[in-house]
Amino acid sequence: MPVREPRFPGAVIVTLLIAIILTIIPLGEQLSFWRPEWIALTFVHWALIIQDRISLLLAFVVGLAVDTLFGSILGQHALGYLLVAYLSVRLGLRMTPEAFLQQIALLGAVLGLYMLINLWIQGVTGNGSGGLLYWASMFSSIVVWPVYHALLGYFHIQRKAL
Amino acid sequence: MALVLSALMLMAVDYRNPDALRPVRTAALMLVYPLLVSVDSPHRFYNRTAGFFSSQTTLAMENAALTKKVETLSAQQRILGAVQQENAHLRSMLNAAPHDDYTFTLAETLEAANDRVRGLVVLNKGSRDGVHESQVVLAGENVYGQVIEVTPFSSKVIQLVDRNHTIPVRNQRTGERALANGMGRGQALELRNLPGNSDVKEGDLFVSSGLGGLFPPNFPVAKVAPQGVEFKQGAPFATVKAIPLVNYETTRDVLLIWRKEGVPAPVVDISQEPAPAEATTEAEAKNTDAKPAKASKQEGSR
Numbered sequence: 325m326p327v328r329e330p331r332f333p334g335a336v337i338v339t340l341l342i343a344i345i346l347t348i349i350p351l352g353e354q355l356s357f358w359r360p361e362w363i364a365l366t367f368v369h370w371a372l373i374i375q376d377r378i379s380l381l382l383a384f385v386v387g388l389a390v391d392t393l394f395g396s397i398l399g400q401h402a403l404g405y406l407l408v409a410y411l412s413v414r415l416g417l418r419m420t421p422e423a424f425l426q427q428i429a430l431l432g433a434v435l436g437l438y439m440l441i442n443l444w445i446q447g448v449t450g451n452g453s454g455g456l457l458y459w460a461s462m463f464s465s466i467v468v469w470p471v472y473h474a475l476l477g478y479f480h481i482q483r484k485a486l
Numbered sequence: 487m488a489l490v491l492s493a494l495m496l497m498a499v500d501y502r503n504p505d506a507l508r509p510v511r512t513a514a515l516m517l518v519y520p521l522l523v524s525v526d527s528p529h530r531f532y533n534r535t536a537g538f539f540s541s542q543t544t545l546a547m548e549n550a551a552l553t554k555k556v557e558t559l560s561a562q563q564r565i566l567g568a569v570q571q572e573n574a575h576l577r578s579m580l581n582a583a584p585h586d587d588y589t590f591t592l593a594e595t596l597e598a599a600n601d602r603v604r605g606l607v608v609l610n611k612g613s614r615d616g617v618h619e620s621q622v623v624l625a626g627e628n629v630y631g632q633v634i635e636v637t638p639f640s641s642k643v644i645q646l647v648d649r650n651h652t653i654p655v656r657n658q659r660t661g662e663r664a665l666a667n668g669m670g671r672g673q674a675l676e677l678r679n680l681p682g683n684s685d686v687k688e689g690d691l692f693v694s695s696g697l698g699g700l701f702p703p704n705f706p707v708a709k710v711a712p713q714g715v716e717f718k719q720g721a722p723f724a725t726v727k728a729i730p731l732v733n734y735e736t737t738r739d740v741l742l743i744w745r746k747e748g749v750p751a752p753v754v755d756i757s758q759e760p761a762p763a764e765a766t767t768e769a770e771a772k773n774t775d776a777k778p779a780k781a782s783k784q785e786g787s788r
């Protein structure tokens with residue numbers, strides 16, 4: 325089986341920075357509901373590429389950064405990204421591009437759990453948004469996933485196993 | 487597993503006691519500040535270059551309009567000065583505490599997306615510029631919000647529309663007081679404790695009442711929305727929806743205000759009532775009308 329590695333040291337961090345920037349780029353009020361969960365998608369991507377070499381600590385730190393940016397309770401997104409990274413490593417072998425629909429379904433499950441936890445924590449802390457529009461970003465994430473997955477492919481290379 | 491536990495613990499601590507994690511928040515905000523600036527920079531760059539390339543006729547027109555405005559404002563300022571003097575004198579006769587004085591500085595919000603519900607923004611001024619916590623922020627002449635977190639270079643501001651924010655207000659027409667609660671971004675403020683027989687109407691302007699001592703009084707806050715007043719049968723209070731006068735989606739330039747201290751707090755005045763009261767009455771007897779408050783006090787103490 326071929327081994328896939330980041331193209332250069334810190335490639336994971338670079339992609340995460342890009343994802344964070346995509347997350348905080350201002351969109352209109354209506355459009356922002358449809359903003360994909362870029363950071364979660366990036367973690368899923370790297371979980372599929374480098375599997376268990378992904379750093380959960382990194383997920384935690386990025387989560388804290390996002391919590392600060394969004395003013396949510398500290399640890400909310402940290403927990404979310406931890407779960408996303410962990411679950412997609414565990415489910416990684418089933419999320420193959422050969423079984424495209426299965427991949428999409430599993431991605432939907434992972435993102436759904438992530439957003440459900442976010443919604444729950446927001447509800448407990450009194451910042452719940454309410455309304456079905458909350459789930460809009462899940463669908464846009466799934467729609468954008470194949471393209472994003474392919475584009476992020478630039479950041480890793482494939483080696484033949486020795 | 488350990489990380490999941492620590493995330494849960496962080497949340498628990500942050501929920502129960504937000505002050506405990508303040509240093510962590512401040513440090514994290516300082517760390518992500520470069521990201522915010524980098525996202526904001528294209529917008530800023532565009533604004534600068536757009537100004538540079540704007541045509542001369544536009545500039546000339548703008549200049550003419552501004553000159554006109556300065557003329558009218560300076561005329562108004564003159565009248566205001568006289569009124570202020572008179573007011574100070576009247577207040578000295580009443581022995582009332584003088585009005586608070588304010589100074590202003592301009593700051594800019596960093597253009598970056600936020601949580602969809604909460605109303606939090608980051609400003610490009612921090613403790614280095616003298617910003618402090620629970621400082622009041624205005625946009626134009628309207629109340630914008632207050633500072634909740636300060637780092638050396640930036641500060642975080644909570645807007646009036648945030649769910650965790652409440653501001654004491656007063657109906658400008660009737661003088662009725664109420665509390666305006668934020669209901670989330672893009673939503674109107676809600677005034678919950680107006681009595682059921684209240685005379686509030688569509689289009690009423692609510693200004694800050696100054697109760698609580700944080701927000702300066704008489705700055706516009708919100709206007710009652712069309713069909714925003716609802717009297718429910720049997721409910722003790724009316725629910726009123728009021729649209730904030732600040733457009734939070736487009737406003738970028740805000741004003742930070744500092745209250746000038748050196749004004750005796752009203753509570754202190756009461757404890758020292760007898761002596762100054764006599765002094766000022768004496769002073770009034772001596773003084774002619776033209777003298778402002780401070781002069782009269784100095785004379786009285788002599």
